[in-house]
Amino acid sequence: MNELPIVYQDDFLCVINKPHGLLVHRSKIAADAVEFAIQILRNQLGKKVYPGHRIDRKTGGLLVFGLEKELDSALQKMFMEQQVQKTYLAMVRGFTAEEGIINYPLRKENGTLQEAITRYKTLQQFEIELSDGRFPTSRYSLVDVTPETGRMHQIRKHFKHIFHPIIGDRPHGCNKQNRMFIEHFNMQTMLLHAHTLSFKHPVSGELLNLKADIQSEFQRTLKVLENKVVSPNND
Secondary structure, eight states, X not given: OOOOOEEEEOSSEEEEEEOTTOBSSOOGGGTTOOOBHHHXXXXXXXXXXXXXXXXXXXXXXXXXXXXXXXXXXXXXXXXXXXXXXXXXXXXXXXXXXXXXXXXXXXXXXXXXXXXXXXXXXXXEEEEESOOXXXXXXXXXXXXXXXXXXXXXTHHHHHHHHTTOOBTTOSSSXXXXXXXXXHHHHOOOSOOEEEEEEEEXXXXXXXXXXXXXXXXXXXXXXXXXXXXXXXXXXXX
């Protein structure tokens, strides 16, 4: 990968639209990776960069970097203290409610339960002539997601909890659906995208409202589903 798409840049911050499948930084649990967002952006800009937060390897979308070491702790504090408003787009199995709140505590690695709250709104619904073995058709929903807390894999775990797993997610998704998307659409990307960020600039205090378009595989999947719809918005 030569360059990363930059959504916003000034003397202090750089925000990219991270591709699906790209790690933010080197990790022991992903020894197969040879490219990392930190490394690519550093080479692209010709200077050190400091990630203000993390998003999953398989998630695409907005990722904020500081361009000065002095901003590192301030940026991380903003995200940890939920001073940043975030929305995501996700494609999930089944027809979701028009809107909903998922209030379901999640466990940390040490077993401690943490409060976790996710809000969502349904943007589109699709029903296509593809059988999963139980029904003659398959249903999907495109949802706009707002996590009110920032727990690890929160969105993925929450949609699994309400029986609407994200397409392409492993291990929190539906293996049968994931196989169907590989076999019928040649699609292996997890369809979760960090869509918008809103926060006060840590130096100027200016309110930044940033948006990243969904990437090619997500776009292609949307078009495929739209073309195959047999009875949209039919409960």
